[in-house]
Amino acid sequence: MELTAKHCTHCDQIHSHDKYHCPLCFSEELEERQLSGKGEVYSYTKIYAAPKQFADQAPFFVILVHLEEGLKVTARYSGEKVQIGEKVELESIVNRAYHFQPAMSKTAF
Template structure:
């Protein structure tokens, strides 16, 4: 699945869609685009005591993913087998949250 991002027209940096200026060159010339949602887990935590709206889903994993294009994102893992350097790919975006699955 593709991940929506912004790309700087001046220096080609890849940014989150919430950015209004490039964090590298400070240009405001950004364009919406998509990148491949594949990467590797570089950190994770298991949530046991979840906020009220997610309590019925606990326990679950929140993962930090280093995408192949360089961007680092936070998401949830659809599954229970998690290890550092596990290859993952974007499975869905639900209510502005990224859900990944192992590749």
């Protein structure tokens, strides 16, 4: 279980996985980099009417996580309730979907 992204060795920026060149400097020298899996909730929504394959799991949260490294990823959230700015960390990756949980140590800003 690991969260990875692409790191541009030319301009030192982190980009999401689907990039084949750096959108900032257009370098193709991207290397795989492991991320901490920690971040905070940037936005969220609660899904009541889920697609058929997830219907038995509804309602559930889908959150947008602002990772420490600066990227944002969409993920499922396993907590009971969620707030904007809440600290979260990667719990698992299931069928290429990220699942986040509340961070263990809730450090203040």
